[in-house]
Amino acid sequence: MRRLSAGAVVAYAALAVYAVVSLYPFAWMVSGAFKDRLEILEGGHLIPRRPTLATLADTWSRLHFFDYFLNSLKVTGLTVLGVLVVYSLAGYAFAMVDFPGRRFVFWFFVALLFVPSITVLLPLTILENKLNILGTHTGLILPFVNGTAPLAVLMLTAAFRAVPHDLHDAATADGAGELRIFWRVYLPLARPTLITIGVLTAVPTWNEYVLTRVSLNDESRYTLPLALERLASGTVPSYNEIMAGSLILVVPVIVLFLALQRYFVNGLSGAVKN
Template sequence: MTATSAKAMTYDNKGILSTLGRDGLLQVILIANTVLMLFPVVIMVFSGFKSNMEIFNNPFAVPDFANLSNYIDVWTQTNFVRYLFNSVFVTGFSLLLILVLGTMAAYAIARYEFFGASFLLLFFIAGLTLPLKLAIIPLFILFRDLGILNSYWALIAVYVAMGLPSTVFIMTGFIRSLPRELEDAARMDGASELRIMWSVMLPLTRPAMIISAIHNLVPIWNDFFFPLVFIQNDALKTLPQGLTSFMGEYTTDWGVMFAGLTLAAAPITVVYVILSRQFINGMTSGALK
């Protein structure tokens, strides 16, 4: 072995060790960040199985998971079920409208050439920079005059307006990346424009639709501000607003409160995981094809 080859091997070994050390440090940082992010969630879940005394005396102790009294109280002695239904309805209907309207607008902007298409896209993009909370007073007056104040439709209208800009932006970029040969082939086979959009293009845009759904799902589900302003009837409150009623003026049953928070976080967590897996599977199947 020559001196040159020996030096090259030494440099290669140093490079491998440096890469392994950097990767190892990155793994440690990611694990530490995961623990830090999950720690409050674990404490919340544990506290849902404890009484007030156990929470204050041993907040970090592992509880008796067979003690379901707090969850039974949440389900039977509060309006949690009604709040859950309201959140599911408002979030689901808002996402449906966001995806339908956003996909249609993005398809028109991305696939058809017409006067003002670029301006229309810029109009939607501008919506990403303008928070609707700045217009809360005009919105309140508008909804009052329309007669939809203190109803589901006030929240749905706001959430659709919030979600459309990001959805149109994401979907437009994705649809523009799809090959036009697919449309041309469908037109040659006699397919209508609606048929091309529904049967050819929409199945290919599934990953982008999943991204848009995930992007809008969590903010809508967790929103507290707009229900607080537009909803006064207790029967119409969503979970973030309704859970505040669990806190008493003088005393609070923290075990019931944490149980309610755990149940409120469970559906959105499950849906988020399912959508994430579908997004990964969609991208993988697209790569294989």
């Protein structure tokens, strides 16, 4: 049996503490979703004494889940599609195509990682108002696609550079053009990275609140975070229903991550190695 060094023990202990601190609020949310209104006000205990599904059922009905779920699915799905299409092409260009100013443009994209998104909220709102897309789903999708640019370009460029150049030379010798080489050779080999970027794009887009709150006024276009806010803004908020709504909101994200976990881990490890 291998003995752990003192440094490893400290690192594992710190990670364990971090895991407990991170999971504790989530555990309370799950617990509250199965409590009735009286028990949630009593507090003091994590495990429900009188577990009930009535809170989830009532919240599901009040939240009008499917109406807002379709809006969230539309915004998230089109955002992920836009990110994968636009930045896979951009990443391939940065990795394989020699054009003037390539290094400058690439590092410009990377530098945008350090720009807080909140700083562009006001100019973005003004621009969307002038373009007549403020308050529409298009006005959400385009900024979300643009906001993912730095990370997506960085990861995809690294993934495409890791592909042996001999494959590109062989495909060129067979008469394939750049688009065909990109589609038939490089894109399949970058699948773990593409899935990783898809997950990293889908999760914050699904949970986005600030821009949607500023942009959307028509309730028929609300996404799930705004529907949850409306549920919580009652005169006397029901904390068990708020926790139930939060659980309903995060379940699709958890299912997505669990389904794609293997590809996600492979994509991250590949990006770190590159």
